[in-house]
Amino acid sequence: MKRFTKMVYKDSDDMVFGHAKFPVSQHWNTQIGAGYVVPEIKVAPVEGSEETKEGMVSECRNITQSACERAVAIGLPAFMVEQEHIFQQTNNPDWTAECTQVQAETLEKYYDEYDIRVSLLATPADIRIEERDGLRGSDYDNKIIESVEASAANGASCVAIETIGGKSVSDYGIARGDPKAILFGIGVLGSIDMEYMWKRIVDVCRKYDCRPAGDTDCAQANTAMFLAGGLLDKDCSHTLAALARAMAGARSLVAVECGAIGPLKDCGYENPIIKAISGVPIATEGKNAVCAHSDLMGNLSAAVTDVWSNESVYHREEMGGTTPEVWLQATGYEAALMNTAIQTGQEKILRDLYTLTDKYRDPQALVLAYDNAYRIGEAIVKYGKDPYLRARAAALEAGAIINEAVESKKMYLTRFERDSLDHALNIFEALPTESEQFTDDCIRKYSRKISEFDPKSYEL
Amino acid sequence: MKRFTKMVYKDSDDMVFGHAKFPVSQHWNTQIGAGYVVPEIKVAPVEGSEETKEGMVSECRNITQSACERAVAIGLPAFMVEQEHIFQQTNNPDWTAECTQVQAETLEKYYDEYDIRVSLLATPADIRIEERDGLRGSDYDNKIIESVEASAANGASCVAIETIGGKSVSDYGIARGDPKAILFGIGVLGSIDMEYMWKRIVDVCRKYDCRPAGDTDCAQANTAMFLAGGLLDKDCSHTLAALARAMAGARSLVAVECGAIGPLKDCGYENPIIKAISGVPIATEGKNAVCAHSDLMGNLSAAVTDVWSNESVYHREEMGGTTPEVWLQATGYEAALMNTAIQTGQEKILRDLYTLTDKYRDPQALVLAYDNAYRIGEAIVKYGKDPYLRARAAALEAGAIINEAVESKKMYLTRFERDSLDHALNIFEALPTESEQFTDDCIRKYSRKISEFDPKSYEL
Amino acid sequence: MSYDEFESKMDQNFVAVRYNVEVEGAAIKPEEDLDVQNTLPTDEPFRSIALSVLYEDRDSSLANVQKALKDKISPIEIINNGLMKGMDAVNILYTKGFYFLPDLMLAGDGMMEGVKECEKVLGHKSETKGTVVSFVAEGDPHDIGKNMVVMFLRAGGFEAIDMGRDVPIKDVVNAVKEYNPLFMTGTALMTTTMTAFPKIVDEIQKEGLEVPAIGCGGGAVRKDFVESFPMSVYGVEAYHAPKLAEAILKDKKTWKDLRKEYSKIVGEFVSEYS
Amino acid sequence: MSYDEFESKMDQNFVAVRYNVEVEGAAIKPEEDLDVQNTLPTDEPFRSIALSVLYEDRDSSLANVQKALKDKISPIEIINNGLMKGMDAVNILYTKGFYFLPDLMLAGDGMMEGVKECEKVLGHKSETKGTVVSFVAEGDPHDIGKNMVVMFLRAGGFEAIDMGRDVPIKDVVNAVKEYNPLFMTGTALMTTTMTAFPKIVDEIQKEGLEVPAIGCGGGAVRKDFVESFPMSVYGVEAYHAPKLAEAILKDKKTWKDLRKEYSKIVGEFVSEYS
Numbered sequence A, B: 001m002k003r004f005t006k007m008v009y010k011d012s013d014d015m016v017f018g019h020a021k022f023p024v025s026q027h028w029n030t031q032i033g034a035g036y037v038v039p040e041i042k043v044a045p046v047e048g049s050e051e052t053k054e055g056m057v058s059e060c061r062n063i064t065q066s067a068c069e070r071a072v073a074i075g076l077p078a079f080m081v082e083q084e085h086i087f088q089q090t091n092n093p094d095w096t097a098e099c100t101q102v103q104a105e106t107l108e109k110y111y112d113e114y115d116i117r118v119s120l121l122a123t124p125a126d127i128r129i130e131e132r133d134g135l136r137g138s139d140y141d142n143k144i145i146e147s148v149e150a151s152a153a154n155g156a157s158c159v160a161i162e163t164i165g166g167k168s169v170s171d172y173g174i175a176r177g178d179p180k181a182i183l184f185g186i187g188v189l190g191s192i193d194m195e196y197m198w199k200r201i202v203d204v205c206r207k208y209d210c211r212p213a214g215d216t217d218c219a220q221a222n223t224a225m226f227l228a229g230g231l232l233d234k235d236c237s238h239t240l241a242a243l244a245r246a247m248a249g250a251r252s253l254v255a256v257e258c259g260a261i262g263p264l265k266d267c268g269y270e271n272p273i274i275k276a277i278s279g280v281p282i283a284t285e286g287k288n289a290v291c292a293h294s295d296l297m298g299n300l301s302a303a304v305t306d307v308w309s310n311e312s313v314y315h316r317e318e319m320g321g322t323t324p325e326v327w328l329q330a331t332g333y334e335a336a337l338m339n340t341a342i343q344t345g346q347e348k349i350l351r352d353l354y355t356l357t358d359k360y361r362d363p364q365a366l367v368l369a370y371d372n373a374y375r376i377g378e379a380i381v382k383y384g385k386d387p388y389l390r391a392r393a394a395a396l397e398a399g400a401i402i403n404e405a406v407e408s409k410k411m412y413l414t415r416f417e418r419d420s421l422d423h424a425l426n427i428f429e430a431l432p433t434e435s436e437q438f439t440d441d442c443i444r445k446y447s448r449k450i451s452e453f454d455p456k457s458y459e460l
Numbered sequence C, D: 001m002s003y004d005e006f007e008s009k010m011d012q013n014f015v016a017v018r019y020n021v022e023v024e025g026a027a028i029k030p031e032e033d034l035d036v037q038n039t040l041p042t043d044e045p046f047r048s049i050a051l052s053v054l055y056e057d058r059d060s061s062l063a064n065v066q067k068a069l070k071d072k073i074s075p076i077e078i079i080n081n082g083l084m085k086g087m088d089a090v091n092i093l094y095t096k097g098f099y100f101l102p103d104l105m106l107a108g109d110g111m112m113e114g115v116k117e118c119e120k121v122l123g124h125k126s127e128t129k130g131t132v133v134s135f136v137a138e139g140d141p142h143d144i145g146k147n148m149v150v151m152f153l154r155a156g157g158f159e160a161i162d163m164g165r166d167v168p169i170k171d172v173v174n175a176v177k178e179y180n181p182l183f184m185t186g187t188a189l190m191t192t193t194m195t196a197f198p199k200i201v202d203e204i205q206k207e208g209l210e211v212p213a214i215g216c217g218g219g220a221v222r223k224d225f226v227e228s229f230p231m232s233v234y235g236v237e238a239y240h241a242p243k244l245a246e247a248i249l250k251d252k253k254t255w256k257d258l259r260k261e262y263s264k265i266v267g268e269f270v271s272e273y274s
């Protein structure tokens, strides 16, 4: 496996939305990162649709067709439908096959009739449970790969996943403000598990006209982000969430190192770091994903995006239409603004406005501003061959970025944020420089404390 | 009454979001159009809340407090809550009083604690029914003014309304593609009724620390727009909807002529025309109002806005929070982008990107692009003293704008759009140049055809 | 800052596509459509009467009907073989996307004018497929949706009783007593006025009355709300109303059937119905 | 293009305000808070034990408890007058916004460590206010919400039975049989896994069992869904769980009461409850 030890982008200023160094071509005449931003729509199947295969197939058809109808009604040149699998879909690969097929047929019909560029991203669920037969070779594990294949074989343009390796440990660390557990969970365990998963996913996709897209650290860094919540919440420190995000950059890069080519999945807020390193196109979400969650970087996350997503929404009716219609319109209009900026040569100005709107709203936004994301990327590739060291370097660089902004009186921190940042940086600085030593330490410490954690799941 | 016969803005390029020639100051330290854009949140009370006064008061409190909580959670510097009255609220002015009071108290609490700029817009419903005791002096009519007073006396920052004068005639015209009926309904009857309503509203507001804000042609031009719908709908021609919108500019201006000072209400897509003429700040809605309806100018409508609204949404839960939270976050993030553009001196670039994103998406968007809106404003003030002639001039100018864009191969029309535009312009060109003659003609023609229409409601 | 300069650089195909223009077929004359040809009568005076409806010409519609009546043509035949055939042709073109709402409204006006003239001679109301009662909920002043529903129903050969807007619950219940309708349609713009619908159903049930279905739609009305009480069907488009009425009339569909088979009955994809 | 130049021009006050920093009060030491002072025991060894919990020091908590046990202090007293008092103080600071979730989790770890040590001496489980059963719905692998609920319940003096994640309906029903809990909490991340909740209620009813309330929350779970079946209460924040349990225990509140008085019971504005 090739590890990244150099930056593909040579300057952070070269990064901008709608453009990736390595655009991806898919069927139905869609290119990602090739000079235009593609809006994405994703809808959570309604409760009850999980009862039968027929119910789920009908739900998938409706979501897709509703999106198609709205796209042509408002004149979108392109869009992507993502189907995030429910448990039953992944656990029953024949459901996956039929759902994917009906979605592909629907999209193709509109592609044929209107020449509209369409794309279908299938995202099997990572249904593995560490304490139940482990992460490797379990029934659940096999079903995931079968569902990847069923997606690829039945017309998906690309396949993504949100792997959960290391989550038991990072969850423990996030809830307790334990930076070492977070680093171990994300940087070491997450990276090991991704390698296991992604080598297999890429092999499957290559057999079909289907692109291996990417992974996100939804299970870990997003847990920190959601727990951190709004400015007045008191669950997770926003500075620690920022460090977790930086480490997630080191982790999620593994998919690309295994052969994923993008777009990296929407909820990976770490994606700008990976784009900077590897040049692959990315999906992101922000102000048009308020339906799903509240983040503190609604605009900033659009700065270097290639696919702009709503993350998730209940499947139901709004006054303005059903949610597949309404939320595709929301992401579609924002993508249209970005595409206008590209067409008129103003994309870098809009990128900078997006970024500056949120850069000092929150420490996590700060470290994901594209120039800072680039710096974190540089820290990662410097230790590119070692997942532990590069995750640690990412966290230290993120800490440095925050501290610089505080010193220049642009970023203000609460005591909670200040204390937990100092605490984390002190710990990280004092850590061993040998991966093995760190891993042994952590196995000893966390096997005892976290009942779900099983080193064998990571072949440790 | 002072009629506008000159443009307040001397150049369309001087118009930009967040800035109005005549900013409005309100209590709670809020300024509108004074260099920053204010996000607006509006939520439709849940079904059942109309059953009792207590239910409605509790609903109003919850909506307001939820918005406040989210505003401080994500760091918004300012926001506005609009309460569009339900029938029962306006019909029972004591409900209005109590609802307004609890909302004002809630907002003030957050203003005191966080120094956040807040604003409350109360919008009594126009509950008059033309065929039931007419538009003047009926019980319903009196209740509206009492509700205006109850709003002003109990802490509303400003008051707006959507008057329905002329609707019976314009509805007839919109459904039948009859341009003359539309011109009569919007340009003549609408303007007459607004004068009747707005003189009284302004008098009431001036007794309190409450600003008379503005009116919108929601009842007429928005009916045309909603009926026109998406690109593939077949109910109302989009060119005719564009002409209706231009005429609405001539109509809605009357509120300002009677003393309204803005912000003009969000769903008035004609507002840019009126801002160009009169210099008052405006609220608008677009891509963050997809919850409420689908328009074809989600970005363009932000170009010269001062208050950015979501229009309306069900009061319920999304995954990302309740709708007062989620949708304030949506408008709040867009306002933040605009404010960043203002702070960095890039506001005109962002304005132009917003505009160009939609300018050729639809004929109505085209005529509302700020440069074209300005042209329509010029046509209006040229005949400023005569409501009929200025509405006709507005329509003719809008037609000219569309035809120029078609000729330069920037705008493409379907046959339906082409035919109905030609038909309307031919009719408008052949109309009398005397208001009285036109009015007499129309009274004769439409009294017979439209049972609800009663000339006495307009003192004709 | 040069707006024009920006504009000149843009390739619209990456920003907004006018699919309505892109997919438009060649223009045809209304009577050239094959299905219209098969629908229009070939013999006079019916053909002229039907064509004047098709051409949305209220005056000529009226004149043609008056002439036929003077020639002692049966008013029933004028309605069924002339006016309604013209309207059928209009419906065909509307469904195909060649005609638009204004065409349908104006043709409908012409058709109704002719029918009234025939009824004068008949001395009573002409027969229709059945009666539908249409109203706007109490507290709600917006009625364009209801007006469209009424016109679509009349164009489809139903008698539509137009109760107007801001209609008290009691009046709606009385209308059920009076007309024993095939179907009712209620529209509302707001979340807080649509609550009249379940109250009406409740009153109807209390009175021991029944109506096969009440189609509820408009503005803020949602399917999940409408389906939270009995007898009701969520109506999505005004032009669906006659199709629902037909399904009740011909196929004896109940409100439960209509909920389940809505998409099939109206013959198109409806996003609100999975 | 100069990003830095843009940045230097900005007045952040018109774009984003860090209200968390703006409204932060002066720093205080935990034991300086007046309410904490009133809660902490004054006599030793309880004060030291309580303080080690308050300082989130698991090792010193354990050492202090072991020493006290060696000194023959009653394990029950150590728990009630030492460990739990420390935890009460932690809860006070959390509610006031001086302490944060990690403080609570770490203090809870220290408290639980001490309790276990006492139970070794006792030879049995210590008494708690009551038992709560917590699970993650079947098909759902996400459990951080449940883990927080469990910790908040334990910190509040309840025994929390942690059933883990992806728990089959049958196992939940069996837990009700086995523990006869005061309350249950179920969490789910997805619309399509939260459907386990009504099924569980159904099974419980079929078995003729009862549970005073099942608090349902997490991810995609909505109040309107939760309130569409009986016994259930929509839970908004993990730290609300012990407050709901208290209300059931002390004030004999039923699930219907909890739905109606949620905001009052948890003592704060909750947007989801009007």
Ligand SMILES: [Zn+2]
Residues within 6 Å of the ligand: A162, A216, A218, A222, A267
């Ligand atoms: Zn995710």
Ligand SMILES: [Zn+2]
Residues within 6 Å of the ligand: B162, B216, B218, B222, B267
């Ligand atoms: Zn309106």
Ligand SMILES: [Zn+2]
Residues within 6 Å of the ligand: B218, B267, B311, B312
């Ligand atoms: Zn509106």
